[in-house]
Amino acid sequence: MTITIAMPSAPPGTAAVREIESGAAKISVRDFDFFYGSAQVLHGITLDIPDQQVTALIGPSGCGKTTFIRSINRMNDIIPEARAKGTITIDGRDIYAPGTDVVALRRRVGMVFQKSNPFPKSIFDNVAYGLRIGGLTDKRSLREHVEKSLIRAALWDEVKDRLDDSALALSGGQQQRLCIARALAVDPEILLMDEPASALDPTATTKIEELIWELKANYTIVIVTHNMQQAARVSDRTAFFMLGRVVEYSDTKTIFMNPKEKMTEDYVTGRFG
Amino acid sequence: MRRSADDRLFRLTTGAFAAMVLVIVVGIGIELTRQSMLSIQKFGWSFWTGRTWDPVAGEFGALPFIWGTLYSSLLALLLSAPIALGIAIFISELSPRFLRQPLAYLTDLLAAIPSIVYGLWGIFVLVPIVRKLELLTPEPLRRLPLFHGPPLGVGMGTAALILAVMVVPFSSSVAREILKNVPSAQREAAYALGATRWEAIKVAIGYGKTGIIGAIMLGLGRALGETMAVTMVIGNNPQVSLSLFTPQYTMAAVIANEFTEAADELYLHALIEIGLLLFVITIVVNLASRLLIWSTKKRAAELVVLASPATKEEIAA
Ligand SMILES: Nc1ncnc2c1ncn2[C@@H]1O[C@H](COP(=O)(O)OP(=O)(O)OP(=O)(O)O)[C@@H](O)[C@H]1O
Numbered sequence: 001m002t003i004t005i006a007m008p009s010a011p012p013g014t015a016a017v018r019e020i021e022s023g024a025a026k027i028s029v030r031d032f033d034f035f036y037g038s039a040q041v042l043h044g045i046t047l048d049i050p051d052q053q054v055t056a057l058i059g060p061s062g063c064g065k066t067t068f069i070r071s072i073n074r075m076n077d078i079i080p081e082a083r084a085k086g087t088i089t090i091d092g093r094d095i096y097a098p099g100t101d102v103v104a105l106r107r108r109v110g111m112v113f114q115k116s117n118p119f120p121k122s123i124f125d126n127v128a129y130g131l132r133i134g135g136l137t138d139k140r141s142l143r144e145h146v147e148k149s150l151i152r153a154a155l156w157d158e159v160k161d162r163l164d165d166s167a168l169a170l171s172g173g174q175q176q177r178l179c180i181a182r183a184l185a186v187d188p189e190i191l192l193m194d195e196p197a198s199a200l201d202p203t204a205t206t207k208i209e210e211l212i213w214e215l216k217a218n219y220t221i222v223i224v225t226h227n228m229q230q231a232a233r234v235s236d237r238t239a240f241f242m243l244g245r246v247v248e249y250s251d252t253k254t255i256f257m258n259p260k261e262k263m264t265e266d267y268v269t270g271r272f273g
Numbered sequence: 274m275r276r277s278a279d280d281r282l283f284r285l286t287t288g289a290f291a292a293m294v295l296v297i298v299v300g301i302g303i304e305l306t307r308q309s310m311l312s313i314q315k316f317g318w319s320f321w322t323g324r325t326w327d328p329v330a331g332e333f334g335a336l337p338f339i340w341g342t343l344y345s346s347l348l349a350l351l352l353s354a355p356i357a358l359g360i361a362i363f364i365s366e367l368s369p370r371f372l373r374q375p376l377a378y379l380t381d382l383l384a385a386i387p388s389i390v391y392g393l394w395g396i397f398v399l400v401p402i403v404r405k406l407e408l409l410t411p412e413p414l415r416r417l418p419l420f421h422g423p424p425l426g427v428g429m430g431t432a433a434l435i436l437a438v439m440v441v442p443f444s445s446s447v448a449r450e451i452l453k454n455v456p457s458a459q460r461e462a463a464y465a466l467g468a469t470r471w472e473a474i475k476v477a478i479g480y481g482k483t484g485i486i487g488a489i490m491l492g493l494g495r496a497l498g499e500t501m502a503v504t505m506v507i508g509n510n511p512q513v514s515l516s517l518f519t520p521q522y523t524m525a526a527v528i529a530n531e532f533t534e535a536a537d538e539l540y541l542h543a544l545i546e547i548g549l550l551l552f553v554i555t556i557v558v559n560l561a562s563r564l565l566i567w568s569t570k571k572r573a574a575e576l577v578v579l580a581s582p583a584t585k586e587e588i589a590a
Pocket residue numbers: 036041059060061062063064065066067068079
């Protein structure tokens with residue numbers, strides 16, 4: 001079943017009506033605005049992100065992709081003077097409702113950052129961090145969870161003999177997979193990835209992409225990327241952002257092969273600018 | 274070409290100044306050794322272990338002073354470390370934004386107060402308070418070595434307190450700097466895993482751990498050499514005692530007090546030898562703390578390099 005939702009304050013040249021599949025939506029965003037101080041950087045974002053699929057966010061630099069993805073786990077809360085308006089619901093619950101447990105929310109919504117940011121601790125302690133602050137102390141159980149997460153993040157074979165080594169001794173690509181393992185360890189339902197491969201070489205990037213492909217069986221994944229081919233390769237759905245608005249949101253195939261908007265076509269074919 | 278000549282001149286002058294500092298430090302060391310030769314030759318190692326300081330009899334043992342300096346500094350460190358860290362955490366992590374600068378400025382201002390002023394404050398405010406506390410100490414506790422002795426108000430405990438107050442601004446301002454340098458990515462990583470604010474702060478502290486230890490040791494370096502305020506409240510009585518109530522003495526204090534009265538050569542050389550040891554200890558402690566601070570800053574820089582952002586413009590057709 002499809003419903004249509006009118007999009008308020010649509011920029012000229014974009015369709016005022018957008019098709020949204022309902023039913024399988026894990027994350028629903030409605031009329032979401034975001035402000036840094038008095039500067040509004042997101043305008044009336046409205047979209048549904050489906051469960052167990054990969055949704056890619058693309059768009060030119062500064063269009064608000066990072067701001068948007070960080071709104072989904074309320075990471076922007078720690079930025080002073082930042083303010084959100086509108087709703088984002090996960091499984092039907094408004095995460096911006098007063099009284100929301102942000103700590104619990106962030107455990108359900110994992111995040112991987114553009115630059116890998118391991119703690120200056122051992123590989124084991126990095127992956128175990130989220131479990132430990134969650135109250136897990138049992139040694140054996142910790143070990144099992146760490147192993148499982150590292151296997152899921154396709155890093156286990158490379159590090160199983162040196163779990164006690166510093167995480168900082170790993171290569172850039174390994175560090176990023178460690179950060180993925182660390183996020184997976186707390187067993188989130190949603191995984192947000194903000195340009196997870198932009199600092200990596202092609203081989204490491206391929207590894208991450210394969211990983212995303214495998215992870216989507218169990219997680220809802222939202223990924224920001226500047227790499228069009230990457231978006232085309234890994235995602236099921238793609239949202240094209242521009243100047244803080246969603247210009248077009250559709251199946252990835254449609255966005256790349258048969259976009260409705262001229263702007264989208266210009267952007268994905270590189271004629272933008 | 275002119276440019277590179279200017280460059281070389283600049284490097285030469287700054288290099289010369291840097292070398293001069295090194296020459297001065299080494300020079301001081303040599304001069305102190307030379308000026309204390311008589312005492313070094315006469316007493317040898319027993320100078321460091323002797324407990325008798327009797328200028329009239331010509332007998333010089335420096336242990337009580339070494340003890341007094343190390344013990345008072347260590348106590349001051351124990352007192353100041355948690356307070357300094359607490360202040361640093363409050364200013365850099367918890368306080369409202371608009372209060373940060375003023376608070377940082379205020380703590381830094383504490384470091385600018387002359388030590389004689391601290392000493393006067395110690396005599397007129399701290400000593401009476403400490404004496405009252407000492408009088409209030411219950412009898413069973415008084416039997417412990419830590420609280421042994423007459424309730425005078427002046428003594429090791431008061432000296433340690435005043436040293437702690439003097440050291441806090443130093444340690445906390447360096448610790449604050451270290452916390453400020455912790456990449457926000459570290460805190461965000463913790464938050465993203467469901468950390469509470471306090472847990473995220475712990476991550477930041479863990480990241481800057483070595484640097485913070487360095488900051489605290491830098492405070493130790495200052496406490497070791499502090500003279501005036503300590504002299505005014507420690508009681509100036511050379512003895513080796515664990516008691517906080519007992520008047521004791523420090524290396525810097527004995528030099529300041531007795532230097533002008535040192536009539537004979539040996540007495541003078543003995544005092545200078547104490548200066549020599551103080552000099553060595555302070556340099557070692559300072560070097561060690563700088564090294565620690567520097568190593569954390571370096572690690573932060575390395576991390577940034579490791580994760581250097583790649584070209585974003587990979588937008589393909
Ligand atoms: N902490 C902040 N304070 C104020 N303005 C900010 C802040 N972070 C981002 N902005 C502004 O918000 C807008 C959107 O930024 P955002 O980082 O979300 O864009 P982006 O699409 O992720 O860009 P990029 O592709 O370069 O990562 C930009 O104009 C940016 O300057």
